[in-house]
Amino acid sequence: MDTLVAQLQRQFRDYTISLSPGFFGFLDDQFTELKKLQDECSPDFVAEVVSLFFEDCEKLIGNMARALDQTGNVDFSLVGSSVHQLKGSSSSVGAKRVKGLCVTFKECCDSQNFEGCVRCLQQVDIEYKSLKAKLQDLFNLEQQIVQAGGRIPQVDI
C-alpha cells in the first residue's frame, strides 16, 4: 500500500528526472551542485539562488528588448553583453536550455542578425518562464513531502 509520502516522493523523483538532460533537458548537473550547498543552515539556498536568477533574467531581457527596440540604431554589442551575462548566470544555476539559447543568441548578436536576435529574445523569454514554472512545481512537491512528514529524496541530475 502506497503511503502519501511515498507517492509524493515518487512524483518528486519522476519530476526531477523529467527535467534532466536525458529527458526535457531543462536542468543540468550544475543544479545538483547547487543542491550540495543546501543544508540545515541554508535550507532554502537553491530556491533563493534560482529566484535571483529569474530576477536577473527579467532585468537582462528587458535590457535586450530595449536595445533591440532602437529601430535602425541597434547596439548589438550592448545586446551581446546582456546575453553574455545571462549565459553566465544560467550556467551557474544549471539552466541548461536557457544557456543553450544564449549561445545561439550570442551568435546572432555577433553577426548583427536583427531578426535572429528578436527570435532568440522571444525564445529566451518563454524558456526562462517555463523553467520558473517547473521549478515552482518542484519546490511545491518538496514542501508537500515535508508537510506530510517525509524526507525529500536525493535525486541527482
Place this chain on the structure above:
Amino acid sequence: MPLDGGVSCLRRSEMIGIGIGELESPPLDSDQVHVLAVDDSLVDRIVIERLLRITSCKVTAVDSGWRALEFLGLDDDKSSVEFDRLKVDLIITDYCMPGMTGYELLKKIKESTSFREVPVVIMSSENVLTRIDRCLEEGAEDFLLKPVKLADVKRLRTYLTRDVKVSDRNKPKVPEDLSRFSSLAMVTPPPPPPPSITSVKSSSLEEIVSSSPPPSESSISPVDSPIRRMEMRSPGLD
C-alpha cells in the same frame, strides 16, 4: 574588532560605507582563511560565496575590480594606512568584468607590495587556452572554468593550508579545463594502500622505524608524521 598580532579587518560600517559588504561574514578569526571574491554577477557572487563558506572560509564578495582594489587599499585615492594590516589569504576573481577585467586586477595585485604574495585564482566561463596561459604567466595560482563546483573550491582549500607549497610552484601548471575533461588526468592522486610498518624492508626506512617506539596497531603514527608520509610515498616496498 579583534586585533591579533597585526591582523585586523574592516568594521561592517566601514565596508558598507564604501559600498561593499552586501555579502560579508561576521568578524574574522585570525586563523580562518579569508577570501576576497570578485564577480560582477550577483548570482555568481552568491554561489561562490556559499561554496567558500561551506569549505570554512570567511568571504568578502565585491562586484568589481575597483571595489576589490578599494577593499585592499590599493586604489590611488585613499591612503592605505588603515588597510595595511588586512588579512586576505586568497583572491578569486571572474575574468570577464566590465571596467576592469580579472586579468587587470591580477596585474595590479601582483604589482603591489602588500598583496603580491596572495594567491589569485581566475574564473572564466570561456575555455580559451591563450587566456589561461596569460593569467598563469602573470602569476595566477589557478584557473577555474565556470560553473564553479564544490570540488573546485575544495581543491583550492588544500593548497591554501598545506605547509609545503614550494614544490607546487615549480610544477608545470596544467590548465584546469584539461584536467576536468580528460579521463586520464586526475587532480588528486589515488589513495595510497594502507601502510604497514611490518612490511617495510627498505634499509633506509628500517633505520627510521627502528629509532621510533615499537609499532603496534594502536600506535601507528598519525597521518602527518614524517614516517607515515614516507611510507605513503613508497607504497611499492615489500
